[in-house]
Amino acid sequence: MPADSHEAAGVPMWRPVRGGNAFEITVARLAQAIKLGLVAPGERLPPERELAEKLRVSRVTLRQAIGALREAGYLESRRGRSGGTFVVHPGPAADRPDAATLAREMGETLPDALDFRRVLEPGAAALAASRTLSAAERSRLVSYLTASRERDPAVRRTGDSRLHLAIAVAGGSPSLAQAIADVQLRLDQLLAAIPVLRRNLDHSDDQHTRIVSAILSGDPVAARTAMEEHCDATAELLRGLLG
Amino acid sequence: MPADSHEAAGVPMWRPVRGGNAFEITVARLAQAIKLGLVAPGERLPPERELAEKLRVSRVTLRQAIGALREAGYLESRRGRSGGTFVVHPGPAADRPDAATLAREMGETLPDALDFRRVLEPGAAALAASRTLSAAERSRLVSYLTASRERDPAVRRTGDSRLHLAIAVAGGSPSLAQAIADVQLRLDQLLAAIPVLRRNLDHSDDQHTRIVSAILSGDPVAARTAMEEHCDATAELLRGLLG
DNA sequence: GGAAAGTGGATCCGGATCAGACCTTTACGG
DNA sequence: CCGTAAAGGTCTGATCCGGATCCACTTTCC
Numbered sequence: 001m002p003a004d005s006h007e008a009a010g011v012p013m014w015r016p017v018r019g020g021n022a023f024e025i026t027v028a029r030l031a032q033a034i035k036l037g038l039v040a041p042g043e044r045l046p047p048e049r050e051l052a053e054k055l056r057v058s059r060v061t062l063r064q065a066i067g068a069l070r071e072a073g074y075l076e077s078r079r080g081r082s083g084g085t086f087v088v089h090p091g092p093a094a095d096r097p098d099a100a101t102l103a104r105e106m107g108e109t110l111p112d113a114l115d116f117r118r119v120l121e122p123g124a125a126a127l128a129a130s131r132t133l134s135a136a137e138r139s140r141l142v143s144y145l146t147a148s149r150e151r152d153p154a155v156r157r158t159g160d161s162r163l164h165l166a167i168a169v170a171g172g173s174p175s176l177a178q179a180i181a182d183v184q185l186r187l188d189q190l191l192a193a194i195p196v197l198r199r200n201l202d203h204s205d206d207q208h209t210r211i212v213s214a215i216l217s218g219d220p221v222a223a224r225t226a227m228e229e230h231c232d233a234t235a236e237l238l239r240g241l242l243g
Numbered sequence: 244m245p246a247d248s249h250e251a252a253g254v255p256m257w258r259p260v261r262g263g264n265a266f267e268i269t270v271a272r273l274a275q276a277i278k279l280g281l282v283a284p285g286e287r288l289p290p291e292r293e294l295a296e297k298l299r300v301s302r303v304t305l306r307q308a309i310g311a312l313r314e315a316g317y318l319e320s321r322r323g324r325s326g327g328t329f330v331v332h333p334g335p336a337a338d339r340p341d342a343a344t345l346a347r348e349m350g351e352t353l354p355d356a357l358d359f360r361r362v363l364e365p366g367a368a369a370l371a372a373s374r375t376l377s378a379a380e381r382s383r384l385v386s387y388l389t390a391s392r393e394r395d396p397a398v399r400r401t402g403d404s405r406l407h408l409a410i411a412v413a414g415g416s417p418s419l420a421q422a423i424a425d426v427q428l429r430l431d432q433l434l435a436a437i438p439v440l441r442r443n444l445d446h447s448d449d450q451h452t453r454i455v456s457a458i459l460s461g462d463p464v465a466a467r468t469a470m471e472e473h474c475d476a477t478a479e480l481l482r483g484l485l486g
Numbered sequence: 487g488g489a490a491a492g493t494g495g496a497t498c499c500g501g502a503t504c505a506g507a508c509c510t511t512t513a514c515g516g
Numbered sequence: 517c518c519g520t521a522a523a524g525g526t527c528t529g530a531t532c533c534g535g536a537t538c539c540a541c542t543t544t545c546c
Contacts (some may be wrong), residue, residue, distance in 0.1 A: 056260055079542065217534055324513045326522080327524080491542100510525070514521080
């Protein structure tokens with residue numbers, strides 16, 4: 001067993017220290033917040049000075065990132081007091097490549113992301129169910145559940161993202177919530193491109209409902225099981241596209 | 244529910260883009276590989292030029308990091324052909340603060356890390372048990388299991404780290420393995436500082452054995468359960484230290 | 487109407503970092 | 517014994533990036 005000197009015990013220990021330069025990472029971070037619906041269309045980003053400080057990035061770099069997303073049509077800036085940078089309401093986005101192509105392009109990272117998600121999300125659901133949630137957390141779960149039943153695809157995807165993130169956060173572990181947000185972003189494009197069949201939607205709604213009610217009634221086993229089924233269902237859809 | 248504008252759905256979306264400068268991160272990365280035993284004492288790091296390329300860091304920065312760890316007594320460099328940078332055999336390390344102090348210093352990140360680990364590791368164990376492992380993977384598991392039964396504390400910790408990482412890797416998801424390596428590092432100091440009681444060691448050995456045999460015999464449920472018990476046991480020990 | 491405040495927009499400087507070439511030391515092979 | 521190879525050690529100029537400062541625009545308040 002001559003260990004490959006680039007790894008040890010199979011762990012890629014010499015992976016890159018930084019995933020790109022400050023500009024690229026900042027763009028990715030802003031895009032994440034927008035695409036996952038964490039900042040809804042029409043809402044305003046924090047002022048540049050404040051946001052730059054929170055991201056630990058110079059204002060110059062932040063402005064470059066904002067500029068790039070503005071040119072890409074995601075953001076709009078207005079000057080003056082009560083100005084700011086706003087998330088643009090997206091157009092009908094008819095230029096989306098089909099899911100099968102996207103899935104193929106992801107290569108080995110797709111099964112990786114699916115496996116990772118399959119570990120994280122059921123774990124978070126079980127954790128959430130085993131904690132006593134605050135009233136705010138409970139009502140968030142319910143309201144996002146409602147949004148995720150929406151039929152309009154755009155609203156639905158945002159609601160779905162937010163619901164899953166709310167469950168992750170309800171688990172009480174920031175690291176876990178962060179990991180789920182990351183893996184969700186990796187799958188987001190793909191999930192958004194899944195052909196929507198009435199049957200699938202109903203199935204998904206049903207699973208969401210069972211997950212949330214298991215969490216609210218404090219049943220970790222049921223929450224984990226329901227979330228596992230939910231993950232398996234979407235994974236199945238995606239794998240099916242690869243034929 | 245006036246959402247705090249720094250978060251959305253409780254997800255800390257404007258967290259810092261980079262966790263420190265290149266130098267600091269590089270030091271941390273090298274320290275991780277050393278402390279988790281991924282590069283054993285006496286072994287050589289890859290040549291600087293090669294390592295710098297893999298870490299996507301300039302050779303200057305890498306050398307600064309190596310220099311810092313050399314001064315801290317972790318590394319040693321030799322020039323000339325067949326020279327290189329070597330991991331030093333650690334001294335008896337008598338200057339370790341006690342676990343209770345360390346645990347208190349971690350503050351809220353301790354329960355976070357424990358919860359996260361409690362999700363990741365059982366998930367990885369179950370995943371590993373559900374896959375058909377290569378002969379190399381199987382033999383790695385067995386040999387690290389043996390090492391983890393060692394009584395010498397230093398050898399034992401390294402063996403334990405490697406065993407857990409090997410299980411993580413056997414799950415087949417690089418992202419998952421990476422996450423486990425990260426969370427393990429966060430807990431490493433603490434685990435190394437736990438007072439060793441004969442009874443605890445035997446218990447831990449037994450759990451490790453059950454986990455590995457469940458994985459090797461392809462029983463995901465048993466693997467998950469055994470790993471959950473194992474995580475709960477060490478978490479209990481740590482929480483106990485906080486009184 | 488005018489001043490103050492709060493926002494995005496633009497520019498400059500210094501330190502951190504990078505890429506590359508070159509030097510020094512050591513071991514191996516003819 | 518000497519030349520070459522492989523490693524760490526050193527230097528330099530270009531580039532990235534953060535901190536600071538000032539400008540331009542719009543709203544709010546007196």
